[in-house]
Amino acid sequence: MNSSQYSLISLLVLPILILSFNSASYGQSQPQNLTFTYFTSWGSAGEGDGQFDGQNDVDFFNGKVYVPDYANHRIQIFDPTGEFLTKFGEGGEGNGQFHKASAMSMDAEGNMYIADQFNYRIQKFSNDGTYLSQWGTEGEGDGQFLHPHVPANDAQGKLFVTDRDLANVQVFTNDGQFLYKWGSEGESDGLLSNPESSIVDSGGNVYIADYGNNRIQKFSNDGTYLSQWGTKGVADGQFQGPSGLSIDANDSIYVTDKNNNRVQVFTTEGQFLTKFGSTGSGDGQLTDPEGVGVDKESGTVYVADTGNSRIVVFKPQQ
Numbered sequence: 001m002n003s004s005q006y007s008l009i010s011l012l013v014l015p016i017l018i019l020s021f022n023s024a025s026y027g028q029s030q031p032q033n034l035t036f037t038y039f040t041s042w043g044s045a046g047e048g049d050g051q052f053d054g055q056n057d058v059d060f061f062n063g064k065v066y067v068p069d070y071a072n073h074r075i076q077i078f079d080p081t082g083e084f085l086t087k088f089g090e091g092g093e094g095n096g097q098f099h100k101a102s103a104m105s106m107d108a109e110g111n112m113y114i115a116d117q118f119n120y121r122i123q124k125f126s127n128d129g130t131y132l133s134q135w136g137t138e139g140e141g142d143g144q145f146l147h148p149h150v151p152a153n154d155a156q157g158k159l160f161v162t163d164r165d166l167a168n169v170q171v172f173t174n175d176g177q178f179l180y181k182w183g184s185e186g187e188s189d190g191l192l193s194n195p196e197s198s199i200v201d202s203g204g205n206v207y208i209a210d211y212g213n214n215r216i217q218k219f220s221n222d223g224t225y226l227s228q229w230g231t232k233g234v235a236d237g238q239f240q241g242p243s244g245l246s247i248d249a250n251d252s253i254y255v256t257d258k259n260n261n262r263v264q265v266f267t268t269e270g271q272f273l274t275k276f277g278s279t280g281s282g283d284g285q286l287t288d289p290e291g292v293g294v295d296k297e298s299g300t301v302y303v304a305d306t307g308n309s310r311i312v313v314f315k316p317q318q
Contacts, residue, residue, distance in 0.1 A: 034252070034265055036276040036301060036314040038284030042082030043310035047072055050084040051309070057103040057150060057244065057291030058304040058311060061110055061127070065293070065302055067311060068114065073098040075114065075129065080300065082311065088129035093119055096131035103150035103197070103291065105159070107174055113159055115148040122148060122161060122176065135176030140166060143178040150197035150244070150291075154204055154221065162195040162208060169198060169208065169223065182223030187213055190225035197291075199245040199253065201268055207253060209242040216242060216255060216270065229270030234260055237272040244291040248299060254292050256303065261286040263303060263314075281308050 043052050054070035064085065065078040074089035089098050100117040107113070110127035121136035136145050146165035153159055157174045168183035169192075183192045193212025200206050204221040215230035230239045240259035247253055252273060253266045262277035263286075277286040287307030294301050299316040 034274040035317040036274070037317055039300070039313040039315040040082060041283070041305070041310050041312045042078070043305075045309040049087065050076070050078075050082075052076075053309070055291070055304045055306060055309070055311070058293040058302045059104055059106055059291075060293040060295045060300075060302060061106045065311065066104060066106070066112065067304065068101040068104050070100055070102055070117075073101055075101060075104065075112070075125075077129075078311075080295070080313075082313075086129070088125070089114075095134065096123070096125075098123075102148070105151045105153050107153045107157070107159075108155070111174070113151050113153070113174075115151060115161070117148060120145045120148065122151065122159070122172075124174075124176070133176060135172070142181065143170065143172070143176075145170075149195070150209075152198040152200050152206070152245075154200040154206075155202075156204070158221075160198045160200065160206055162192075162198050164194045164196065164211075167192040167195060169195065169206070169219075171223075180223065182219070183208075189228065190217070190219070192217070196243045197245040199247050201247060201251045201253075203251075203268075205268065207245055207247075207268075209245050209255065211241055211243060211258075214239040214242065216245075216253070216266070218268070218270075227270065229266070236275065237264070237266075237270075239264075244289070244304065246292045246294045246301075248294045249296040254294060254301060256289045256292045258288055258290060261289065263289065263292055263301065276314055277303070277312075284312065284314070286312060 059066045073091040076087045077085045099119045102117040103115045112125040120138040123134045124132040151161045159172045167185040170181040171179045196209040196211045206219045214232040217228045218226045243258040244256035261279040264275045265273040290306045291304035301314045303312045305312045
């Protein structure tokens with residue numbers, strides 16, 4: 001082969017190699033170098049504005065922080081610095097009332113879906129807190145609940161609701177039509193024990209905080225078991241009561257590790273990325289944290305520090 005032929009082949013092969021490399025790497029979730037530091041906190045025990053009684057969850061949407069205030073039977077809304085903005089809800093069984101507002105999620109339009117735990121239903125509200133609809137009754141049948149917990153929305157308008165006592169996940173349209181369900185009590189792949197939270201990634205896969213089994217389970221959108229990670233313990237990637245779940249713009253999964261008083265972060269395949277938080281009531285410390293929410297634009301993380309009756313905020317470091 002002469003030099004001119006060699007040069008021609010090189011010119012033809014090089015773009016193919018570059019294209020192959022880009023095709024292999026494009027769109028894949030890559031591990032992120034994540035570090036978080038304490039930024040601020042707000043809240044105390046009580047019934048007043050900005051106070052909490054058992055806040056189990058926290059969500060972020062369009063520049064506002066939403067906190068289901070469990071035993072005060074209401075939702076409180078704050079700006080990102082913790083300034084109280086408004087609230088809605090009260091104790092009761094009527095439309096827009098709650099008997100333990102345990103958790104919530106929001107769809108792309110900002111509608112809120114609240115797990116009204118001991119009224120055994122999901123209530124739907126507009127972004128300003130206007131009551132829209134509800135569904136669910138007490139029971140074990142399709143569309144019924146015994147202990148509805150943290151719901152999650154996907155991009156197609158479906159709502160995934162975990163039920164701790166039924167050990168299952170029920171799936172609904174965003175207006176409450178029952179679609180399908182999966183899960184039952186157990187320790188094997190795909191079985192659940194006191195499932196707490198659910199979250200959906202950009203590909204539609206569903207992640208369940210399998211609290212009683214100290215693991216995270218991953219399912220396809222239709223409930224087919226895919227994988228899992230976690231065992232009981234205190235090391236990186238281990239849990240003592242995984243409770244809340246959230247996801248950032250890079251599809252990194254945030255897990256509140258309740259009894260280890262920390263938040264752990266993973267890839268969608270369960271690779272450990274980082275952790276933050278320690279036991280206590282000081283700055284950046286946590287006591288029995290349950291919920292977690294992420295601002296997908298800034299990467300700021302909001303933690304429902306349930307045992308300290310406050311919201312704790314962490315900022316990512318570049």
